[in-house]
Amino acid sequence: MIEFEEVSYGYSGGGPLLSDVSLKLAPGSFHFLTGPSGAGKTTLMKLCYGALVPTQGRAALFGHDVRTMTRDDVAEARRRIGVVHQDVQFLDHMTVIENVALPLMVSGRDTELQDLSDLMGWVGLQDQMEALPPELSGGERQRAALARAVIMSPEVILADEPTGNVDWEMSLRLLRLLIELNRMGKTVMIATHDMNLIRQAKAQVQARVLRISDRRLQLAGADL
Numbered sequence: 424m425i426e427f428e429e430v431s432y433g434y435s436g437g438g439p440l441l442s443d444v445s446l447k448l449a450p451g452s453f454h455f456l457t458g459p460s461g462a463g464k465t466t467l468m469k470l471c472y473g474a475l476v477p478t479q480g481r482a483a484l485f486g487h488d489v490r491t492m493t494r495d496d497v498a499e500a501r502r503r504i505g506v507v508h509q510d511v512q513f514l515d516h517m518t519v520i521e522n523v524a525l526p527l528m529v530s531g532r533d534t535e536l537q538d539l540s541d542l543m544g545w546v547g548l549q550d551q552m553e554a555l556p557p558e559l560s561g562g563e564r565q566r567a568a569l570a571r572a573v574i575m576s577p578e579v580i581l582a583d584e585p586t587g588n589v590d591w592e593m594s595l596r597l598l599r600l601l602i603e604l605n606r607m608g609k610t611v612m613i614a615t616h617d618m619n620l621i622r623q624a625k626a627q628v629q630a631r632v633l634r635i636s637d638r639r640l641q642l643a644g645a646d647l
């Protein structure tokens with residue numbers, strides 16, 4: 424579904440950040456992406472959802488080369504990929520449920536705005552649906568972001584440091600939700616620095632751990 428062949432990327436004005444990255448996210452797979460701060464994890468995630476185009480090499484989303492994708496192809500790929508951004512942004516004047524439902528509204532699918540309480544119950548925010556985002560805790564914001572990422576029923580979920588600002592108990596709760604999504608058949612990739620989280624996940628799910636080191640993407644060994 425997402426496939427890179429010898430992809431390299433560098434921001435304009437900077438040197439190469441990622442070199443010769445080959446990657447295949449197969450349907451239903453579970454990946455962690457790790458590496459030091461500034462190694463390029465967020466950049467790699469952006470390449471995975473077509474927000475960036477490789478400087479060299481080929482990136483294909485659902486069989487389409489990102490270089491030749493039409494606007495409609497890009498919109499369709501974005502619908503099939505749910506993203507939990509590292510820096511979760513909400514519209515603060517709209518309620519939590521309105522923020523979560525926003526992707527449906529902007530895609531003209533507001534007719535599907537059925538009762539979203541099941542989704543909100545799944546992430547444990549059934550009592551905060553009418554709250555405003557500034558009233559949420561860090562863990563509640565992350566769970567609202569996850570609900571928003573899955574509202575379009577994507578096949579792939581990319582989560583960039585979803586447990587960055589929450590305590591261990593909340594990290595485990597978020598991990599459980601992501602593992603549940605994977606058990607439902609979704610392809611999941613999580614960028615994280617948290618080795619404990621990776622160890623915890625590996626006890627529950629077959630996950631591959633990819634590490635960015637010296638611009639290259641490597642499969643991490645079993646020594647985690």
Ligand SMILES: Nc1ncnc2c1ncn2[C@@H]1O[C@H](COP(=O)(O)OP(=O)(O)OP(=O)(O)O)[C@@H](O)[C@H]1O
Pocket residue numbers: 434435437440458459460461462463464465466467509
């Ligand atoms: N839009 C941009 N323009 C120029 N440089 C950028 C841009 N975005 C990121 N960078 C630089 O690219 C490098 C990699 O950034 P990236 O956010 O991908 O790393 P990361 O591995 O996700 O880091 P962290 O773990 O700290 O979130 C950093 O040096 C960053 O400053």
